[in-house]
Amino acid sequence: MNHLCSSAAALLTVLFVGCDTPQDQSTTDSGVSQPPSQSQPSEKKPSTQPAACEKRPILPADPRYITLCDEISVLYDAKARIPRAVLEVLSARKISGEATRDDDEFREDERLPESAQARPQDYRRSGYDRGHLAPAADFKHSEEAMASSFLLSNVAPQQAQFNRNAWAGLESATRECALNQRQLSVVTGTIGEGGTLKEEGRVVIPRQFYKLWVSSRGYRAWVMPNVGAGVPQKELSGSAYARFEVTLDELRKATGLNLAPGTSGEAKGRLCAASIPLSR
Numbered sequence: 281m282n283h284l285c286s287s288a289a290a291l292l293t294v295l296f297v298g299c300d301t302p303q304d305q306s307t308t309d310s311g312v313s314q315p316p317s318q319s320q321p322s323e324k325k326p327s328t329q330p331a332a333c334e335k336r337p338i339l340p341a342d343p344r345y346i347t348l349c350d351e352i353s354v355l356y357d358a359k360a361r362i363p364r365a366v367l368e369v370l371s372a373r374k375i376s377g378e379a380t381r382d383d384d385e386f387r388e389d390e391r392l393p394e395s396a397q398a399r400p401q402d403y404r405r406s407g408y409d410r411g412h413l414a415p416a417a418d419f420k421h422s423e424e425a426m427a428s429s430f431l432l433s434n435v436a437p438q439q440a441q442f443n444r445n446a447w448a449g450l451e452s453a454t455r456e457c458a459l460n461q462r463q464l465s466v467v468t469g470t471i472g473e474g475g476t477l478k479e480e481g482r483v484v485i486p487r488q489f490y491k492l493w494v495s496s497r498g499y500r501a502w503v504m505p506n507v508g509a510g511v512p513q514k515e516l517s518g519s520a521y522a523r524f525e526v527t528l529d530e531l532r533k534a535t536g537l538n539l540a541p542g543t544s545g546e547a548k549g550r551l552c553a554a555s556i557p558l559s560r
Contacts, residue, residue, distance in 0.1 A: 348391055351425045352414045354433050355469075355537075358396035360484035362436040365469040365537060366413035370458035377420035386410050389433035398432040398483050406477040408485065411438025413468040415451045436470050437477055437485045439511050442504070446512035450491055450502065450521065450556075457493055457500075457552035467492040471534055474507030490531060494540050499549040500556065501531045522559040 345364065348354040355365040388397045403410050413434050419425040428434075438447065458464040472487030490503045502524045505511045512520075528545025532538060548559050 346392060346396065348389070348433055351419065351422075351428050352434060356392065356396070356433050357484075358393065360473065361396060361398040361402075361482060362470055362484055362486060363413055363433060365467055365535070366434055368414045368418060368466050368468075370418060370455070370464045370466055371462070372459050374421045375418055375455050375458060377422070379420045379423045379426045386430050386432055386435065389431040392433060398435065400432070402477050402480070402483045403437065406437065407440075408437035408477060409440045409443040410435045411443045411447070411489070413470075414466075417451070418455065436489075437483060437506075438489065439506055439513075441513040442506060442511050445515045447489065447504065449516055450504075453518070453521075453552075453555040454491065454493065457555040460552060460554070461495045461497070463495065465494040467494070467539060469535060469537075471503065472507075488534075490526075490535065492528070492531060492539060493549070493551055494543065495551060498551040499528055499540060499543055499545075500551045501526050501528055501549065503531065503534060518555070519557045521556050525559045 344357075345355040346358055348356060351368075353367040354363050356362075357364045386400050386403070388399055390397075410432070412429060413436065414429055416426050416429045419429055454464075454466055458466075468489070468491045470486035470489055474485045474487040476485060477483045485507060487507045488503050488505055490501065492501045493499055502521060503526050504524045525548055526534075527548050528540060528543060530545075532545060550558055
């Protein structure tokens with residue numbers, strides 16, 4: 281597996297500084313879920329960060345998440361059995377190539393404790409898609425990298441028509457933006473809990489999905505519903521994404537993660553307006 285670290289070290293260093301457990305969220309009038317307030321700090325536990333990550337500026341260790349790093353970097357919620365944040369760094373080289381997904385199968389991530397692993401049978405006949413957070417199409421440069429994107433540590437339950445239409449459109453726009461940037465860091469994640477697959481109490485269905493673009497030229501961010509009313513079921517025009525666009529400060533508050541510290545997040549971003557028109 282080729283490791284993602286050298287050319288993108290500076291950008292990766294600033295993307296994540298802290299993490300709060302994004303569970304049991306309430307929802308504000310704007311429709312963006314909020315993490316619960318915590319009256320006391322959580323008890324410190326030994327680092328769950330693997331030795332392979334210790335010397336790399338990928339993601340900081342956090343006792344509330346399992347940290348995985350390789351072609352992508354993951355903050356994994358062992359209790360919910362889904363990722364809460366997945367970081368990838370895209371370039372024209374990475375999203376170009378001949379690798380295909382024809383022979384790849386979703387599978388357990390054996391780096392995780394067995395009790396924390398999602399399994400293919402959890403999703404079978406559940407009515408939900410296995411939604412990639414870092415999509416397979418981002419890894420056409422390498423058969424090995426594309427195969428690793430099918431690990432279930434990079435997957436969360438996603439409404440089928442949402443996954444295949446509106447969310448797929450955002451993924452395509454992300455690759456278009458990456459082609460116009462020297463380098464684009466992308467953070468994709470999940471927010472909240474909307475039940476569990478097949479009501480078995482194992483794999484949590486996230487209430488929302490989010491995507492954040494960050495480059496040296498700025499950022500853009502979106503939060504889209506996955507549960508309840510308002511989940512987009514059809515393809516969206518570029519301008520239709522405006523109702524899901526949020527400021528970086530709103531995204532930080534919703535996720536409990538200090539995403540892209542040092543980046544001003546009071547106003548909506550203006551990155552790659554040709555890929556998705558700016559909100560008015």
